[in-house]
Amino acid sequence: MQHPRVTAVVVTHNGSAFLPATIAALRAQRYQPNFVVGVDAGSTDDSASILQLELPVGSPVVGSAARAGFGAAVRVGLAEVPSRSTADDTHEWIWLLHDDSAPEPNALDELLLAVERAPSVTVAGSKQVEWDNRRKIIDVGLSISRWAERVTLIDVDELDQGQYDSRSDVFAVNSAGMLVRRDVWEALGGFDPALPGTGDDVDFCWRNRLAGHRVVVVPSAVMRHAEPRLHPTAAQRAARKAEVYLRLKHATLWKIPFLAVGAVIGGFGRLLMGLLAKDPGYGFSQLFASIAAVLRPVDLFRSRRRVALTKKRPRSVVRALRTSRREVWSHRRSVLEAFSAEGHLSEQAIADEQSTYIPSGDAAEDFSSLVAPSRTWVGVGAVAAALALAAVSVVALYRFIGAPALAGGALLPVSTSMVDIWQNASTWWITLGSGMSGHGDPFGYVLWLLAALGLGNGNAVLVTLMLLALPLAGLSAWFATGALTWSRGLRFWAAFFWAAAPALQVALGSGRLGALIAHLLLPLAGLALLRAVGAARAPQLGAHLQPGDRTHPSAVPSFPAHDADDAYARRRPVEVMLKPGINGVPSWTAAATAGLLLAVITAGAPSLLPLLAVGVLGAMLLLRRRAKTLWWSLLPPLALFVPFIASTTNQLRAVLGDPGVPVPFVGAELWQQLLGYPVAFEPLAPIAALPFLPDGPWALLVALLVGGPAILLAVAALFIPGRGTAMALGLWLLGLGALVLTTVLSFVAVSVGSSALITPFTGPLVSVLMLAIAAAAVIGGDKAISAHQLRTARRARADATAPRRRTGPALVAAAVLLALGPAVSLALWAVPSPADSVAAATTDPAAGASDSDPQGTRFGADMLVAASTERTLPATAADRGNSSERTKSLVLNVDGSNNVSAALMRSGGTTLDQLSQLYSARGLYGPLGSADLREDDEATAVIRSTVAVIVAGSGYDPREELSQLGVGFVVLQQSDSAAEVLAGQIDSVPGLVAVGNTNSGWLWRVVPPSSEENVAAPETPTVEGSTTGARARIVEADGTTSVVVDSGPATVTSIIPAGSADRTLVLAERADAGWQATLDGRVLDSVESGWSQAFALPADGGRVEVSYETPWEPWAAIGSALVIGLTVLLAIPMPSRPRFVRAYPGRRGQPVALVPPSADESEDEAADTVSPADGGSPHLGESSSPGETARLGETPDEVSILSGRGRS
Known part of the structure; x- marks a missing residue:
């Protein structure tokens, strides 16, 4: 039997940092591929030139669109190497390589051996290990949950001890190092273009299974991969989008609507989870990804049609290879515990510490015995x-x-x-x-x-x-x-x-x-x-002193060291806490x-x-x-x-x-x-x-x-x-x-x-x-x-016999002055x-605003506030104001110059929560920087004219205007001589009956003409049957009030009797298009009644309802409540376990080596240190290119993070 024909496809996108090592590993394979094709997916670095120089002679290098995805790049590359049919039983294979996936020398040999032993295997994958540490596993085959979530079941920093070497049949394998039979690849159409990134390998293997073929992982074929390990609650939006899309793609037709709705609801659930986890960015990305995946009906139709064309097995064939819900939750819980939110050190965290010189040795420890640390509580x-x-x-x-x-x-x-x-x-x-x-x-x-x-x-x-x-x-x-x-x-x-x-x-x-x-x-x-x-x-922990002590590291000055004696101090590590809110962690x-x-x-x-x-x-x-x-x-x-x-x-x-x-x-x-x-x-x-x-x-x-x-x-x-x-x-x-x-x-x-x-x-x-x-x-x-402490420490180090001054005279003088x-x-x-x-x-709110007092200035802090009662109106007026009539009170004030001001008050008097800045600004108009006084509207003009009639004592009857305003009482708040003179004038006004002088000022009651001869005594709290001073009333055609309608502070809900067909419901409120009224559900027409809001009433009686409505109200209420509610939820603190790293202060120009926490405490620290010369990857929280020198700004000092570990 002839050796199988293998075409290796190397796809790169801005991978110049990893690509040379990947090509070197490819050339070192014991079984060399027959053909090698390089594909550059729109790189902006020198990846294309590296492919041309490093690949074997004669290997074509082609270009592909950056956004087309890995599958499209593979298709472009395979077009350069046409498929060849053979007469014997050998097959042609495709070996897919990422630019950051370097195979071990025997990887391809092991993969080919596995597929030769089992002809039903058409897809084989490698064991993925970390690029910098071959002992740490990334994945050994892939699986999915019942909801199509991609899972590896590999814990964070899990070491390779051969525990997964017995794995064979798996649901899917990683596309990095995937070996695929070419005829199957072409029959299935390669990777789905609708999944240009995350999830394409899982989908291909899923379709391969449904076509009647097997997928295996070959643990002996090891692939070094620089894939970054992402936080589980910070997964890319594409991962969620691919998960939902795969769920819809491989489901039965009748389930799709339910799954789509469930995916959106699940997106909101993940948003809530993100808020609880104090990471709303994750939550919103998951919600938007869920919605985006559902809103792709055309792509979904095409993808499902492709599956139907190649599908030979029922969907249940993959059920046994799925991961159970219990395993998924157990794995997720262990990963979340390892990925504590406090364990991520940002680049800025290091930058914040780079200019901080933390003296040790002579600067603190040698003198700690001379200064007794403070043992008092910091509060x-x-x-x-x-x-x-x-x-x-x-x-x-x-x-x-x-x-x-x-x-x-x-x-x-x-x-x-x-x-x-x-x-x-x-x-x-x-x-x-x-x-x-x-x-x-x-x-x-x-x-x-x-x-x-x-x-x-x-x-x-x-x-x-x-x-x-x-x-x-x-x-x-x-x-x-x-x-x-x-x-x-x-x-x-x-x-x-x-x-x-x-x-x-x-x-x-x-x-x-x-x-x-x-x-x-x-x-x-x-x-x-x-x-x-x-x-x-x-504070940076590590010393036995308490935070706040003068010799604690946090109290040591932030200066670069220039003396040779400080070299030793720079080599001594300090412990830095990683926790949200400090040390650059948002x-x-x-x-x-x-x-x-x-x-x-x-x-x-x-x-x-x-x-x-x-x-x-x-x-x-x-x-x-x-x-x-x-x-x-x-x-x-x-x-x-x-x-x-x-x-x-x-x-x-x-x-x-x-x-x-x-x-x-x-x-x-x-x-x-x-x-x-x-x-x-x-x-x-x-x-x-x-x-x-x-x-x-x-x-x-x-x-x-x-x-x-x-x-x-x-x-x-x-x-x-x-x-x-x-x-x-x-x-x-x-x-x-x-x-x-x-x-x-x-x-x-x-x-x-x-x-x-x-x-x-x-x-x-x-x-x-x-x-x-x-x-x-x-x-x-x-x-x-x-600075003073640093000078003292250096002076003491230079002359041990010199007396140590704790505080300089300049500091003492400054403290006294402060x-x-x-x-x-x-x-x-x-x-x-x-x-x-x-x-x-005084009751004048402007009193004390001037500093012209000959007794001297108080810098504007004159005390204008005094003790008061909870209501500012007399009890009689307050009771009627809170009754179903909602009677208003006209409140007058007179100053020493006999200038009278007036205000309409409701209930028990105007309160702080009733005040409105929009109402205060109603008398102004024009640009912000050039305001002019607005002319009085009709309602204000009525108030002004009515007050003028009352204070003039001319004998004119103001009850008609007071009735329009809904006023049932007149109050004069002062009790001084000017108020007494004005009170005498008001006593002669027709329709106003004096109740007397109360704790809240002089009080008059407005009575209807028929009640003048039956005036109640001053101690009478209310007047039953009065038709004057109501917020809502029914007015007949001749202008007389027939019925007082029960009202609330801002709405009207009452039963009215039947009456004439030409009556109107009049409110003591300004007319506005937002007022709506119904009678037994029938909408009432708004009519003119001067400045007042009025509605035409039919002859029928029934339940009348009046309210002010605006289209903004429901949306504004929902939006505001949603934002405030989510913010409160996000603001609730959660207990967390802080993490610590040991930091070495460095000097300008020195590279900084960052190494994650060692998984084995017995390992030598030097062996864990990644040096740029060794091609290490100085990263923490984000992947970085190997071989680079990581520099942290241009400040005098830099900090190298050598190791970190959670502290319980």
């Missing part, structure tokens, strides 16, 4: 800072203790019902005044969360939040700076600096709850963003947490939205792969703001408005903002808390003392050598961006005040600026301390002054 500083700040807060805000609610400045009480808060936040009809179309403010969801923390009592939570604002701010800064330094002193200073920030004091005094919450959460958001990109600092959990925090921050301070969005996008562009998780942090703010923005398309300025009552303020100049002050102050003014001081620029000196030292230290961070310079530069850019934005927003009006247009509050932007300065100052302080700033700021804020009592007594 002692946090507790001490919180207690001290809590004491300051109690001294300054003792008036708030026990208050049922707070009001004043921009602050109002919140609704007592969580249902009302949620409805106000999610509504698309703003229930203020006469109503307005628009979505509720995003800050309403934050208020709902606060109420949930108080088990429904949101006002109690707000009081507690105001009292604990200082300690919470300190703790926030303490935890955040832990990502920048392990110095307890610096973290303690940062806690006080952040709690003493003037922006926080101004927010507390003016009742700006959104700015207050933003200030508290900004450090935590910064911490989450740092961890999202793996930039948080972590964290999806941190990104999701950052997204939730940014959503809350931007809801409370919308002016931060453009700055934070640009900052995150800029970080994504600069950090690239390290910032692969950052995009998720933008989703929650977008989910929160997109519905609101969709309703403000004609009033985009409302997006930048601050939540709460619009309060005027005078923005500080840029130099004052740089020092931390958001509100302008007079530099030469005296200090209100220190009236005994002589004349002088005390305000300027205080401002310089509060912000100056931190600025100097933050600037020094840019010039002191060591780790963190790039981060300090980025922080300064962020701070300067905040300054630029404050200037831009000073030209954008968002609401109308009593005497001027109101712009976005600059406090949150100044908070961002101060956070950037504080973080840069911490970095600068950490580098300064490290500590004085927060101390002075807190002291001046906590000391009461006469201005506080004046501000607290």
Whole structure:
């Protein structure tokens, strides 16, 4: 019998790193192929020239399209070697080789021997081992699960001990080194073009089985393969796409629709699994791959037709070769345990460590006996800072203790019902005044969360939040700076600096709850963003000292070594922890947490939205792969703001408005903002808390003392050598961006005040600026301390008899200067002054906004907030406002100049969650930078004219207008002399009956003409049967009200009686196309009724339903809920086992050798080290070309990872 004829096809695509070794192994075969064909699949390197130079003489080299796939390249190559028919029983064979698959010398011989022994075998495969380590197995044959998932049943780093040498018949074999009988190849049509990559070998072997042939693996034929071992939850999208496609291709016809639907549902399941595994990138890729595989009906039809043409056996013939579900799950579980998410060290992780010099020996160990390590708990500083700040807060805000609610400045009480808060936040009809179309403010969801923390009592939570604002701010800064330094002193200073920030004091005094919450959460958001990109600092373990000790490796300076004495230190390894969030390992959990925090921050301070969005996008562009998780942090703010923005398309300025009552303020100049002050102050003014001081620029000196030292230290961070310079530069850019934005927003009006247009509050932007300065100052302080420690260690090494100085005088002076700033700021804020009592007594929200008080300046931190009741209207008006009539109240205010302001209030009074920035901006129009006052619409004009009639006391009866507005009560809130004069005038207005002076102001009830002679006594809480002041009513043709319709806050659902055919249902709401009404399911026509919304009613009675509807509502609700829900799921931390690697500091220009953890601890360490000279592959997490020198940047030092192992 003649020897079989073999044609070897070598396919390459950018494989110049592996191709020479593969061709050399091919030429070293004991049984040489008869023909060799080289195919270059669109390589951009020198792979084609290597094929032409290295292949045997006369071997053709052809080209193929890069995207056509491996099967198409093989077909192109075989076209150069036509098939030859022989008269004897010998067959022609095809041997397929990848550019990174080098066969052992006896591989082809063993394969041919196997097929000669069994003529039914038409496909034979090799044992695949790792390229760099022949002892580690990749696969010994392939199999599939019942769902067509490709499995190998080989564990990670499993060693070849002959345990699989008895394998023979398998479901499929790897295409690398596959030996195929050529007539079978041509009969089956080769690899399916619909599977140009992953899954083509499994599909071919599947069809080979169905055609009646066998597939075997030959363990004695060994193939070295550089195929990267992928994480099981990070498999390529193509793998899932091929799996679903194969499932549909080889299923019976009637199962295809069910399998397609199941595949899509399974894609969503994998998305959920990816979120639980903190890898949403995997989840989305699996979902999109599932959908893409299903949406290929034409390719699927062609592939199934090919199978039908060659199929000779039933589909059940392969059932015995499939892997059982139990085996698949057991294998998957073991692989997942080996591939811990914390075990992947990114390239940037090494780059982060390359500039860090970790002294050992003399620098730490020789002096560790001289310095007693700190054995105190690391959180002692946090507790001490919180207690001290809590004491300051109690001294300054003792008036708030026990208050049922707070009001004043921009602050109002919140609704007592969580249902009302949620409805106000999610509504698309703003229930203020006469109503307005628009979505509720995003800050309403934050208020709902606060109420949930108080088990429904949101006002109690707000009081507690105001009292604990200082300690919470300190703790926030303490935890955040832990990502920048392990110095307890610096973290303690940062806690006080952040709690003493003037922006926080101004927010507390003016009742700006959104700015207050933003200030508290900004450090935590910064911490989450740092961890999202793996930039948080972590100690390098290995020493017996505790983290934070001055001699711990983490406290040692980040300087390159230049002395010859440091050579030994560079050879000593340190242990580096690999965990998401630190050492360059990105964290999806941190990104999701950052997204939730940014959503809350931007809801409370919308002016931060453009700055934070640009900052995150800029970080994504600069950090690239390290910032692969950052995009998720933008989703929650977008989910929160997109519905609101969709309703403000004609009033985009409302997006930048601050939540709460619009309060005027005078923005500080840029130099004052740089020092931390958001509100302008007079530099030469005296200090209100220190009236005994002589004349002088005390305000300027205080401002310089509060912000100056931190600025100097933050600037020094840019010039002191060591780790963190790039981060300090980025922080300064962020701070300067905040300054630029404050200037831009000073030209954008968002609401109308009593005497001027109101712009976005600059406090949150100044908070961002101060956070950037504080973080840069911490970095600068950490580098300064490290430099001092390095100098001390070198001095001690040079002269062992010299006394060791622990702290230099310069550091002591700097520490004292840094500590004085927060101390002075807190002291001046906590000391009461006469201005506080004046501000607290007034109801004018603009009080205290000016710094012209001759008693001295308080830097804009005048206390405008005071204790209040949960409702702001008298009980009588509040009861009617919460009844089924939903009566409104017209609330009047008069100032010292007899200027009267008015507002329509519902229920128990306007609450913080009812306020809307879109409603506040309704009086403005024009470009963002040039706003003009809009003329009053009809509803506003009616309110203005009605108020003018009431306060004038002219004797005109305003009840018709009040009835249109739905007003049943008139309230005058003040009780001063000006209010008493105005009250006397209101007493003479027809239709208004005085109820009396209540705790919430003077009260009058609006009565119908028929009830004037039967006025109830002042103590009567309600008037039964009144037809005046209802939100919904039925009006007859003559304009009289016949029926008051029961109503809810924003909807109407009631049973109405029969009546005349020309009556109308009138709402005390502005007319809008979004209002829809039905009567027993029949749609009612909208009709004109002045400015009010009205519907024509038939004579029939029945169930009437009225609601405001918008096409955006369901989609916005579903989208927002989906994004927020997935983010919360992703943000839930999961317990994990950290991994460690031993790192050697290196020098510039030295190659870095990376070796995975050794599988056998007894092996010699030198034998495991991969040297570039040996053709090793320096890779970790990604494959790399052998023979290359892996260089890690151009910083002075580099780190070589020698070994790593999980630590239990």
